[in-house]
Amino acid sequence: MIDFHSHLVPGVDDGAADVEQARAALAELRGQGVHTAITTPHLSGALTKHPGKLRARLDRVEAQWKELRDIAAGHDPGLRLELGAEVMLDTDTPDLSDPRTRLAGTAFALVEFPRMLVPVNAEQTLSYLLERGWTPIVAHPERYPNLHEELRDAAEWRRMGVRLQVNAGALMGRFGREAQGRAWRLLRLGWADYLASDYHARGRLALAGARDLLHSRGGEEQAALLLETNAARLLTGEPPLEVPPLEVPPPLWKRILRRGE
Ligand SMILES: [Fe+2]
Helix, strand or coil, X not given: CEECCECCCCCCCCCCCCHHHHHHHHHHHHHCCCCEEEECCEEECHHHHCHHHHHHHHHHHHHHHHHHHHHHHHHCCCCEEEECCEEECCCCCCCCCCHHHCCCCCCEEEEXXXXXXCCCCHHHHHHXXXXXXXXXXXXXXXXXXXXXXXXXXXXXXXXXXXXXXXXXXXXXXCCCHHHHHHHHHHHHHCCCCEEECCECCCCCCCHHHHHHHHHHCCCHHHHHXXXXXXXHHHHCCCCCCCCCCCCCXXXXXXXXXXXXX
16 A cells, blocks of 8 residues: 555654654554555645745755655665655645655645635635646545535535545544544545545554455445555656545345345
8 A cells, every 4th residue: 555644754743753653653554554655744834935944844854754764764675755745725825846845746735724624715725736736635625524515615626626635544433423424425426536544653554444444345446546556646646547436335224125125
């Protein structure tokens, strides 16, 4: 599997606190079958408007990441570790011209909205990024409690060319029942382009569990696209493939009734 959303760089955000925690997190990723990871420290979009401050922040993060990458290479050469960022859209006009603000230097940028709410100007900010040739991937859309009930905003973002990354743990209910409902709904509609962990270097990684859950619901094809193929395409700068809507079997009682027909 490939995972492009995590917080593993030690001491730069609310993810891994130190090198020990980061090493344990890498072991967890590898243990669940991740062969490539892009780790994505939080980055304020507003900071990108201050070139000096931005450079200082990115230099520090990059130096820490290089140390971690070397540790990973020494311990487990089977794990490729790339650097990205999760950009908080706390400004209408973030400047993502430094490749380190994007995912492994590609044109794809992982973005999130402040205060865990979709702002009224979300489309405007996403358009601003698209117009400059960067493709925003909205991280964990299912976690926004004010996402439209029929997911109308998510539909509009997709129409614009924005991509959606659902958190693997949301499928298992790790972010509450409402987020879980929205996550499965996105999969049933075929609107999720990627699954990723958003791992903060603590507890169990949700990737293998989400994959197994998808398999148990007949979603082998979707799991392969969401956890491997589309992320591999991201790394080579290609858009994700369409993920077929996940067919959910009818409830057990309906199946039992049908058997008696
Ligand atoms: Fe994150």
